[in-house]
Amino acid sequence: MDFDDTPQEAAFRAKARAWLEQHAKPRDPNAIAPNLLGERESADVIQKAKDWQATKFDAGWACLTWPKEYGGQGLGRLEAVVWGQEEGKFETPPNIYGIGHGMLGPTLMAHGSEEQKQKYIREMARGQVVWCQLFSEPDAGSDLAGLRTSAVKDGGDWVLNGQKIWSTGAHFCDWGMIVTRTDPNAAKHAGLTYFIVDMHAKGVEVRPIKQINGGSGFNEVFFTDVRVPDANRLGAVGDGWRVAITTLMNERVAIGAGGGAGRYRDLIKLAQETRRNGRPAIEDSAVRQKLADFYIQSKGLQFTSYRTLSALSRGATPGPEGAIGKAVGAPMGQEMAHFALELQGAMGAVADAAIAPQDAVWQEMYLGTPGLRIAGGTDEILKNIIAERVLRLPPEIRVDKDRPFREIPTGSVK
Ligand SMILES: Cc1cc2nc3c(=O)[nH]c(=O)nc-3n(C[C@H](O)[C@H](O)[C@H](O)COP(=O)(O)OP(=O)(O)OC[C@H]3O[C@@H](n4cnc5c(N)ncnc54)[C@H](O)[C@@H]3O)c2cc1C
Numbered sequence: 066m067d068f069d070d071t072p073q074e075a076a077f078r079a080k081a082r083a084w085l086e087q088h089a090k091p092r093d094p095n096a097i098a099p100n101l102l103g104e105r106e107s108a109d110v111i112q113k114a115k116d117w118q119a120t121k122f123d124a125g126w127a128c129l130t131w132p133k134e135y136g137g138q139g140l141g142r143l144e145a146v147v148w149g150q151e152e153g154k155f156e157t158p159p160n161i162y163g164i165g166h167g168m169l170g171p172t173l174m175a176h177g178s179e180e181q182k183q184k185y186i187r188e189m190a191r192g193q194v195v196w197c198q199l200f201s202e203p204d205a206g207s208d209l210a211g212l213r214t215s216a217v218k219d220g221g222d223w224v225l226n227g228q229k230i231w232s233t234g235a236h237f238c239d240w241g242m243i244v245t246r247t248d249p250n251a252a253k254h255a256g257l258t259y260f261i262v263d264m265h266a267k268g269v270e271v272r273p274i275k276q277i278n279g280g281s282g283f284n285e286v287f288f289t290d291v292r293v294p295d296a297n298r299l300g301a302v303g304d305g306w307r308v309a310i311t312t313l314m315n316e317r318v319a320i321g322a323g324g325g326a327g328r329y330r331d332l333i334k335l336a337q338e339t340r341r342n343g344r345p346a347i348e349d350s351a352v353r354q355k356l357a358d359f360y361i362q363s364k365g366l367q368f369t370s371y372r373t374l375s376a377l378s379r380g381a382t383p384g385p386e387g388a389i390g391k392a393v394g395a396p397m398g399q400e401m402a403h404f405a406l407e408l409q410g411a412m413g414a415v416a417d418a419a420i421a422p423q424d425a426v427w428q429e430m431y432l433g434t435p436g437l438r439i440a441g442g443t444d445e446i447l448k449n450i451i452a453e454r455v456l457r458l459p460p461e462i463r464v465d466k467d468r469p470f471r472e473i474p475t476g477s478v479k
Contacts, residue, residue, distance in 0.1 A: 068371075070147070077144055081126070081151045088120060089155035097331050097423045106161065106282070111195075111237050114158040118192030128166055128190040131174070136187030142378040164233060165189050165196035167319025169242050172312045176259075176300045185240070185261070194239035198316075199229040199262065199286060200309065204475065206231075207446045209244070209313075210253045210306060211473075214288060216245035216260065223247075223260065223298070225268075225291040231440075235271045235284040238264050242312065244305050249471040256470055257305030261297040268292075278432040316441045317387030318373065328430075329359045332401055335423055339408045346408055355404055362397050366390055385454035391437075392447040399434035402427050 070078060106114075121127045122136065129145045131137020170189055173182060188194055205212035214227025225245060235241065241262045248256030264271070268291035273281035300308040333356055336347040346352045370390055405427035406413030415421040416428045438444050452458040465473045 074143065074147055078147050078151060081148050084124060084126065085151055085155050088124075089157055092154055092156050094154070097334075097426055106159070106234075106237060108237075110158060111161060114161045115192055115195075117158050118162065122191040127192070128170065131170065131186065131190060135174070135182055136190035142374055146374055161195055161234060161237075162192055163319055164198050165192075168198060168312050168315045169196050171315045172242065172308060173299070175311050176308045180296075181261070181299065195234065195237060197232050197235045197238040197241045197264070198312065199232050199235070199241045199243040200312075201231045202228060203230055207443060209309065210257065212244060212246060212257070214243070214245045215249075216247050216258055216293070218247075218295075219292075221295050222292045223258075223295065225260075225262070225288040225293055227288050229286040229288075231274075231283045232271075232286045233283045233440075235264065235286050236273050236281070240264060241286075242299070244309050246470065247302055247305075250469050251303065252467050253465060253470045253473065254306045255303055257309070258302050259299045259305040259308040260293050261299060262288075262291065262293055263297075266291050266293070276432075276436075278429055313442075314385075314387065317385075317391065318377075328398070328401055329356070329363045331423060331426070332356065332359060332405055335405055335408055335427070338422065339410075341408070352408070359397065359401055359404075362393060366394050366397075369393075385450050388442065388447040388450045388455075391441060392444060392451060395434065395438045396444065398430065398437060402430040402434055406431055 118127060125138055126148065128137040129140040129148055130142055131139075133139045166189070170186060173186055173189075177185070189196060200209055200212075202212045202214060212227075214225060214229065216223040216225050223245075225243070227245070229243070232241070241264050243260050243262045244257055245260060246256055247258040250256070262269070268289040270287040270289070272285045272287070274283055274285060275281055276283075333347070336352055336356060337345055339346040341349050341352070347356070373387060373390070405423075409422055409427070412421055413428070416425050418425040421428060442450070449461060453460045
């Protein structure tokens, strides 16, 4: 990858910037990067996010890499990166489309029928309806193929029963992508089927979960005799695992480095503004060494993500190497937040944005980053993926892989 813009990229950047200048307020370049972990979406914030998405869509700036026939712009990944860099310099509402646009849109594109693509993708790009991912269950997180939410065929419909958990945004979403068990007699990866489910359908109950940071970004979702038409099936019956893998591969790229990447400038500023033993903390050699470590890790992550982007722009599909960014970035974010609280001394315990340094972003991050080490694959699972699928080390022993699902022992009361 060439780090300088090509003449075409420079022209595209100028066009994007000119449009943004007309439609949004520039962000103060010295301001602290906004806090994105709060997940306290009020109806007002959701509406602002929807309005911004519609404005972008109507002007041709939404879902740039998606095909034109489905409402995208048919552009390359690098243009999308340039757009993201420019948009990031402006004050815009939080992105509530990470799951829909980053993961579910690409899954629809890869596995949807033409009718499903026409029906959902353009609408998804314009963002007036929002989508959530209904994969995890109380007994099926890392071992997603252990899920038990059942779908039973009844005439032209499927009837869903079971429980999902940690469903981000489900409380304000209109559609969900769900993986269900349709054949308990098949081996656990084989008996699954993937559906699009209407979150307003009868029998869907969403219960928000209160988080340590005060927000309620994710939910438990209960399904009681929920009817889903067969037309909402994505992929073949029993082929849900293959469809889900497309979502998960895109999830790794969409989540990216998470946590710490890009925050080191704020941390340097904090060290300049904070005093330690009567001097600015940044003059302390132990502090400087720590900052240098974070800088090196951040740069390593940045160049790894450039390498992935270069490969994607040449037509590669997201692969297991996408796990590396999060495996490094999420723990780094947590360490940075911890270090920032140490630097702040007693003020580190203050969560009030009006008085805590840098609007208490580090306090918020300290509470939010443990979740980022779990979401989209825990540290351990990412390391397993890197070991098995990037380094080609011997795989974990999986004794239940070929047994019929109903014969696999479980500790849960059913
Ligand atoms: C902020 C957040 C948002 C989320 N959003 C969504 C969402 O929108 N939709 C959705 O479907 N899910 C969502 N999730 C759920 C997430 O995908 C799961 O929490 C995650 O996959 C881990 O599953 P689990 O919580 O069941 O933990 P478990 O899988 O039970 O893991 C418990 C511990 O055991 C370890 N472990 C498990 N298996 C292995 C193994 N084979 N080798 C080594 N160690 C292992 C894990 O690493 C972990 O430390 C979200 C989670 C978070 C934190």
